Amino acid sequence: MPEKIGVFVCDCGNNISDTVDTKALAGFAGGQPDVVEVRLHRLWCSEEGREEMKKAIKEKGITRAVVAACSPKQHEKTFQKVLSDAGLNPYLLAMVNIREQVAWVTKDKTLATKKAQSQLNSAIKRVRWQKPLEKTEIECKKDFVVIGAGIAGISAALTLAQKNRNVYLVEREGWIGGRVVAYEDVFPNLDCAPCMLEPKMDEVLHNERITLCANSEVENVKGFFGNFEVQINKKARFIDAEKCIGCGACYDACPVKVKNKFNGNLSERHAVYSAFPGVLPNLPLIDKENCLRFKNQECTKCQEACPFGAVDYAQKDEIITVQAGAIVAATGFDLYDLSKHDNFSAGLPDVVDAYQFERLLSSTGPTEGKLLSSNGKPPASIAFVHCSGSRDKKHKEYCSGVCCAYSLKLAHLAAKKIPGIKVFEIISDWCLPGRGYQEFYNKHSGELSKIIRVEDVNSIKIARGDGDIKVDYKGGSISAEMIVLAPAMVPKGDASKLAALIGVNLDKDGFQIPEHEKISPASTTTKGIYIAGCSSGPKDIAQSVLQAQAAAGSALSAIVPGEKIELEVATVVIDEKLCGGCRVCVPLCPYQAISFDEQKKVAVVNEVLCKGCGVCASACPSGAARNKHYTVEEIFAEIEGALS
Amino acid sequence: MSENIFEPKIVSFLCNWCSYAGADAAGGQHKEVPANLKVIRVMCSGRVDPQFVMKAFGEGADGVMILGCHPGDCHYKEGNYKALRRAKLLEKMLLEFGIEKERFVFDWVSASEGEKFARITNDMVAALKKLGPLGLNEGALK
Numbered sequence: 001m002p003e004k005i006g007v008f009v010c011d012c013g014n015n016i017s018d019t020v021d022t023k024a025l026a027g028f029a030g031g032q033p034d035v036v037e038v039r040l041h042r043l044w045c046s047e048e049g050r051e052e053m054k055k056a057i058k059e060k061g062i063t064r065a066v067v068a069a070c071s072p073k074q075h076e077k078t079f080q081k082v083l084s085d086a087g088l089n090p091y092l093l094a095m096v097n098i099r100e101q102v103a104w105v106t107k108d109k110t111l112a113t114k115k116a117q118s119q120l121n122s123a124i125k126r127v128r129w130q131k132p133l134e135k136t137e138i139e140c141k142k143d144f145v146v147i148g149a150g151i152a153g154i155s156a157a158l159t160l161a162q163k164n165r166n167v168y169l170v171e172r173e174g175w176i177g178g179r180v181v182a183y184e185d186v187f188p189n190l191d192c193a194p195c196m197l198e199p200k201m202d203e204v205l206h207n208e209r210i211t212l213c214a215n216s217e218v219e220n221v222k223g224f225f226g227n228f229e230v231q232i233n234k235k236a237r238f239i240d241a242e243k244c245i246g247c248g249a250c251y252d253a254c255p256v257k258v259k260n261k262f263n264g265n266l267s268e269r270h271a272v273y274s275a276f277p278g279v280l281p282n283l284p285l286i287d288k289e290n291c292l293r294f295k296n297q298e299c300t301k302c303q304e305a306c307p308f309g310a311v312d313y314a315q316k317d318e319i320i321t322v323q324a325g326a327i328v329a330a331t332g333f334d335l336y337d338l339s340k341h342d343n344f345s346a347g348l349p350d351v352v353d354a355y356q357f358e359r360l361l362s363s364t365g366p367t368e369g370k371l372l373s374s375n376g377k378p379p380a381s382i383a384f385v386h387c388s389g390s391r392d393k394k395h396k397e398y399c400s401g402v403c404c405a406y407s408l409k410l411a412h413l414a415a416k417k418i419p420g421i422k423v424f425e426i427i428s429d430w431c432l433p434g435r436g437y438q439e440f441y442n443k444h445s446g447e448l449s450k451i452i453r454v455e456d457v458n459s460i461k462i463a464r465g466d467g468d469i470k471v472d473y474k475g476g477s478i479s480a481e482m483i484v485l486a487p488a489m490v491p492k493g494d495a496s497k498l499a500a501l502i503g504v505n506l507d508k509d510g511f512q513i514p515e516h517e518k519i520s521p522a523s524t525t526t527k528g529i530y531i532a533g534c535s536s537g538p539k540d541i542a543q544s545v546l547q548a549q550a551a552a553g554s555a556l557s558a559i560v561p562g563e564k565i566e567l568e569v570a571t572v573v574i575d576e577k578l579c580g581g582c583r584v585c586v587p588l589c590p591y592q593a594i595s596f597d598e599q600k601k602v603a604v605v606n607e608v609l610c611k612g613c614g615v616c617a618s619a620c621p622s623g624a625a626r627n628k629h630y631t632v633e634e635i636f637a638e639i640e641g642a643l644s
Numbered sequence: 645m646s647e648n649i650f651e652p653k654i655v656s657f658l659c660n661w662c663s664y665a666g667a668d669a670a671g672g673q674h675k676e677v678p679a680n681l682k683v684i685r686v687m688c689s690g691r692v693d694p695q696f697v698m699k700a701f702g703e704g705a706d707g708v709m710i711l712g713c714h715p716g717d718c719h720y721k722e723g724n725y726k727a728l729r730r731a732k733l734l735e736k737m738l739l740e741f742g743i744e745k746e747r748f749v750f751d752w753v754s755a756s757e758g759e760k761f762a763r764i765t766n767d768m769v770a771a772l773k774k775l776g777p778l779g780l781n782e783g784a785l786k
Contacts, residue, residue, distance in 0.1 A: 071668045072685070100671030101683055105762070111679035118682055505721065525721045570687070590721040613720035614691030618730075630686055635696055642655055642682035643703040 003128050006037040006062035007120070008053055010044045010069035012099055019103040021113040025068065028117050032124050036060060045075050050082050057086035064127040068096040068120050089132030091569070091629060094123040122641030129633045137564035138608060140226030141323040144555060145170065147218055147498065150178020151541055152330035152533025152548040154200050159552035160328070161209040164561050168322050169204065170232055174215040174285040175275055176201055178332050180541060182262065182276070182355070184362045184369070187402075187409045187540070188436035194278065194364075201280045215285055219319065221327070221501045224609050225528030225558075226565045228324045236315035238286035239272075243310035246282030248274065253305035258290050260366070264356030267366030272302045272311075276364040286311075325559035326528040327502060328551045329512065330544075331495065333534035336389040336396055336488040344388060344485060345462045349374035350469060351483045353388075354406060361413055371417045379481035381422035381449075382414055383471055387457040388485040391428070395458065396488035396509060400538035403486035404431045408441060410484060415447045422449040424478055426471065428457050434540060452478065489538040502529045503592060512536040522551035526591070530555055570629035571610040572617050576602040578624035585616035585625055652706035652772035654681045656765070657696065659689045661719035662754050663711035669758030677762050678769040681709075689713070690723025694734050697748065701738075706778045707747045707768055711761075714752040724752070746771045747778060 007029040011017035022040055029038045037060045041049045044067060057065060065088065067079050072095040080090035098116040106112035142165055146157045149171035157169045169176075180186070181201075183193040204210055213234050220231040254270035262275035269275070271291040274284045292299040293313055303311040335353055338346035345351050350373045352360070363369035373379040384407040389395035404427070411423040425448055432438050445451070452473065454460060460473040468479035491510040499506050503526035505513040512531045515523040522530050530551035533544040559565075574585070574594075579602040586594045586603060593609035594616060596602075603625075605616075614627035623632065658664040664685050670677050686692060689712025700708045710731060712724035731750035738748050749768050753761045 071664075071671075073665060073668060097668070097683070100668040101677070102679075104671035104674055105677035106679050107676060108679070115679040115682075122682065122684070588726065590723065611720060613688040613723045614686065615688060615720065615723045615726050618691050618693035618696075619726075627687075627691060630691055632693065632695070635684060635686070635693075636699055638684045639655060639696065639700050639703055639705075642684070643653060643700070643705060 003034045003063050004036040004061055005032075005034045005064045005066060005124060005127060006039075006056060006060060007035055007066045007068065007124065008044055008056075009038070009040045010067070011040065011042050012070060012103075013043060016069070016099050016103045019106060019109055019112045020098055020116045021109060024113055025098075025116055025120060029066075029120060029124065032121070034128065035124065037062060044069055045078055050078070053079070053082050054086040057083065057088055062088070064092050064094075064130065066094045066096065066120070066123045066127050068098050068116065068123070070099040071097045071101070091133040092127070092130050094127040094130065096120045096123045118642050121644065122638040125637040125641035126634050129631065129637055130629065133569045133628055135569055136567045136607070138226060138567065140559050140563075140565050141228070141325040142559060142561040143167065143322070143324050144326055144328065144559075145218075145228070145230045145322060145324040146328045146330065148172075148178070148330040148332055148533065148535070149176035149204070149212070149214070150330060150332045150533060151180045151197065152332070152544040153178070153328070154197075154204055155545045155548035156328045156330060156530075156532050156552040157210055158200060158203060158207070159549050160555060161207050162556065165209060165556075167210045168230070168232065168324070169210055169212050170216050170218055171212065171214045172217055173275070174237065174283070175279045175281065176204060176212065176214060177280065179355075182362065183358050185409070185413060187405045188434065188440040190409070205281055212281070213320075214281060218498065218501065224606070225526075226325050227608075228327055228528065229321055230324055230327065231319060231321050234318045234320060236288075236317050237283065238311065238313055238315045239284055240310045240312050240315075241283055243308045244283055245308060246274070246284070247307070248284070249305050249307060250284060250302035250311060253301040255299065255301060256290050256292060258287070263359045263366045264352070266352075266356055266359060278364055326530060326555040328530045328532055328548070328555065329498060329502060329504065329535060330532040330548060330551075331492055331498060331535040333489045333538070334492055336490045338389055338485055338487050341389055341395065341458070343459065343461050344385070345464055345469075346485060348464050350379070350481065351462060351464070351485065353485045353487050354403070354410065357410055357484045361410070361417070371414060373482050378418045379421065381424070381480040382411070382482045382484060383424040383426055383478060383480040384411055384484045384486065385457060385460070385462070385471075386425065386427045386486050388487045389458065390486075390488040392456070392458040396490065398488070398509065398538070399431055400489040401431060401433070402489070402538060402540045405434065405437050405440070405540070407484070407486050408444060412444045412447055422480070423447065424450050424452055424480060426452045426454060426457060426460065426473070428454055434542070450478075452476070489534055491535055495535060502526065504529055504531065522547050523554055528555075528558065567608055568610060568612045570612040570627070571607045572605050572612065572614060572625050572627050573607070574603050574605055574620075575624045575626065576600060578622050579603055580622050580624070582621060584619050584621065588615050588619055590615070650773060650777060652680055652769060652777070653704060654678075654707040654709060654765070654768060654772070655684060655700040655705045656681055656709035656711065657684050657686055657689065657692045658753075659712045659719075659724070660685055660687045662713035662717060662752075663689070663761070665755035666711070666753040666757045666761045669756060670761045671758070673758045675758055675762035677765050680769050681765050688718070688720050688723035689727035690720065692727060692730070694730060694737075697734060697738075701743060701747075701778065704779070707749070707772045709749045709751070709765070709768060711751055711753045714754050717754065743778065744775060746775055
């Protein structure tokens with residue numbers, strides 16, 4: 001049965017008809033094969049216009065509709081709805097953009113009309129190839145997984161833990177609080193960081209909608225938006241959480257001593273340990289790497305010391321699988337390894353990085369907050385070296401954006417602790433963009449003994465002599481008893497492993513890339529995967545929390561309990577009769593939507609993941625991959641229409 | 645009067661998210677875009693199959709244009725890079741067919757670049773006017 005094509009030409013007030021002879025256009029349409037109805041209207045998108053279009057489709061039994069009007073970006077959805085209301089599949093509509101791309105860009109009416117006619121011809125030829133397409137919906141899981149329990153992960157988890165939602169918060173370390181819990185006072189208001197964090201951490205531990213998996217790793221992620229399946233390895237702590245009260249009686253019984261990484265390796269801990277006093281959850285763990293029992297030696301000292309029988313050497317890692325609608329990845333940062341830096345003598349005594357210095361200032365740190373150099377005495381002078389391994393193409397090209405601020409803060413805190421101390425800041429520029437940042441500088445820069453401005457911080461030379469540490473720079477030198485380096489913030493060393501699991505792209509420095517740097521900063525190009533905090537680039541605390549809450553809010557609005565998720569309609573399907581099994585399409589898909597069926601030896605598209613870009617269809621040598629709504633036949637018809 | 649003036653026919657493939665929006669922006673700014681241009685909208689420049697380009701030349705186009713999102717802006721992550729890769733190969737192949745490089749343009753136009761869209765389409769028309777119809781050149785080669 002031949003198609004009955006209806007053509008609807010719009011004057012758009014006079015936006016179109018001023019430049020395009022719409023009557024002539026309608027006349028042309030009337031002469032085309034299978035066009036059974038042509039109507040002209042002042043404004044098809046108006047209520048009255050839409051009503052008339054709907055009536056015409058019904059009364060004339062129209063099977064395909066062409067609307068020559070404005071840009072499809074403006075009203076394609078409007079007219080698709082009219083088709084639906086008239087009982088016609090909305091994908092049997094073709095729009096011709098004769099306003100933005102003809103009337104408004106052409107001066108000559110004859111040329112404009114001719115161009116409009118040619119574009120209309122394409123649409124009339126195309127529309128007969130179009131197929132009815134149906135929207136598909138899938139059920140979604142209402143729960144979430146958050147990876148990383150630093151300030152960003154905690155903020156995301158608390159925002160996500162709404163009524164009827166469960167959040168699995170996965171943390172690699174045995175405790176929560178990330179970097180911020182290690183700091184004493186934070187910039188610029190000098191709020192006490194642990195005090196600021198404590199209520200949030202407490203809520204994480206006591207909110208029954210949040211399941212904390214500390215000392216755990218995400219092992220695998222399968223599935224897609226709305227239906228992720230996340231495998232979590234809850235590693236054995238060898239401590240029975242039900243029995244342990246966190247008294248710490250086991251620590252000192254342990255004969256093993258190793259460096260405590262949490263204190264920047266400036267102190268030691270045992271193999272059974274908590275990283276710092278006040279750790280949450282208040283549960284020690286046995287570090288398998290160093291515990292004698294796991295080195296085939298008989299030692300039960302911690303077990304003997306425990307008054308509650310909580311030490312359990314037989315505990316095993318436990319793999320759990322949870323279902324989640326969306327995932328937030330907030331895995332934090334490390335500091336750039338300055339041992340790669342030739343000039344800084346990093347790692348020698350009293351040449352510390354900013355994190356180590358934070359721990360030296362902290363009341364829970366290696367010196368319980370007494371600022372001491374390696375000889376046990378308070379230093380008489382400290383030099384803060386900005387941009388260490390930053391803003392330098394040999395190391396990290398970017399600016400981490402927080403180091404100027406915290407170096408000023410650290411100098412202020414040092415001056416407060418040790419009256420009369422000399423503090424130097426070695427800088428090339430000041431970067432103080434946040435609220436209250438410049439004001440902090442104005443208020444406290446007077447406490448600095450000297451600001452040494454050099455052209456390139458990374459070319460200064462730091463060398464340890466017998467007593468002082470000497471800093472040579474172009475045009476001078478100073479001596480100081482302690483050096484505090486401000487290294488670039490870098491992503492975690494294994495960030496790429498998680499990125500591959502969750503389908504997130506990383507930039508050249510290894511930071512997660514958002515869907516859009518400015519307008520979608522918390523989502524990613526993989527639907528249902530959100531990012532927050534410093535794993536997606538250096539940030540201060542406020543920015544990390546902002547991004548985390550944005551990620552959580554986006555996830556909450558994308559996944560609504562009881563509501564289904566609408567999938568992309570114009571996806572690609574692979575005709576298994578035509579597929580030759582060459583697999584050219586498999587790696588081309590940016591969404592990992594194509595897999596290879598080893599039994600049938602054909603490629604298969606997961607339509608839930610497919611976004612319909614058509615990259616695979618244009619590479620398929622056998623024409624097996626068909627991009628719905630943009631098929632070869634449809635596009636060929638458009639080409640023929642445009643050139644006939 | 646205009647009978648003797650050659651007006652080239654150009655088929656342009658525009659990605660939905662950036663370049664098609666850029667062409668709309670040219671309209672919003674009332675820039676002049678040559679009427680020689682026929683626009684075909686695809687979701688991604690990566691959808692443009694080389695056979696679409698060949699088909700357009702075969703049907704009588706004097707020039708073909710593919711416009712995509714700028715690098716890093718692709719709505720589908722990297723479809724534009726794939727399109728670029730194909731375009732580079734296609735360019736070489738077209739030369740083998742005697743289709744001059746001016747007849748095939750691959751470029752980036754963002755959603756805000758109405759001005760650029762108008763400029764490069766006008767430039768292409770000017771270049772093709774100089775070059776003359778594709779069919780004539782083919783005939784001349786025989």
